[in-house]
Amino acid sequence: xxxxxxxxxxxxxxxxxxxxxxxxxxxxxxxxxxxxxxxxxxxxxxxxxxxxxxxxxxxxxxxxxxxxxxxxxxxxxxxxxxxxxxxxxxxxxxxxxxxxxxxxxxxxxxxxxxxxxxxxxxxxxxxxxxxxxxxxxxxxxxxxxxxxxxxxxxxxxx
Numbered sequence: 530x531x532x533x534x535x536x537x538x539x540x541x542x543x544x545x546x547x548x549x550x551x552x553x554x555x556x557x558x559x560x561x562x563x564x565x566x567x568x569x570x571x572x573x574x575x576x577x578x579x580x581x582x583x584x585x586x587x588x589x590x591x592x593x594x595x596x597x598x599x600x601x602x603x604x605x606x607x608x609x610x611x612x613x614x615x616x617x618x619x620x621x622x623x624x625x626x627x628x629x630x631x632x633x634x635x636x637x638x639x640x641x642x643x644x645x646x647x648x649x650x651x652x653x654x655x656x657x658x659x660x661x662x663x664x665x666x667x668x669x670x671x672x673x674x675x676x677x678x679x680x681x682x683x684x685x686x687x
Contacts, residue, residue: 535637
């Protein structure tokens with residue numbers, strides 16, 4: 530579906546229901562971890578190209594337990610592989626949702642900003658002839674003061 534002007538709202542009750550649904554998702558994943566940058570850097574990575582390798586290794590381990598040390602946990606390897614497959618499926622769905630929320634936020638933010646710029650321009654023009662608008666025009670113009678001097682984070686859309 531191509532992008533069109535967004536006319537929607539979320540009630541406080543809707544937001545609470547969405548947050549509760551996300552908490553439900555989190556409760557179904559009590560084993561999730563948070564890794565430091567250093568931990569992430571040091572880990573052996575399993576990407577898409579490695580899935581077949583891990584699957585074949587798990588099958589080899591199950592069929593040839595006698596060549597592995599007794600301390601090697603074949604069942605844990607199989608469980609880890611199965612969980613990786615399941616989490617990949619969940620992550621794909623979550624990334625799609627996150628991308629849609631992010632795109633919608635960008636679009637609706639752009640709509641709000643464009644409309645606000647229109648209001649600002651009308652207020653600025655009207656403040657020259659309409660009493661009481663000068664202070665409002667100056668207040669709205671605060672957003673753009675940094676642009677005239679030097680670029681700042683606020684001037685780049687913050």
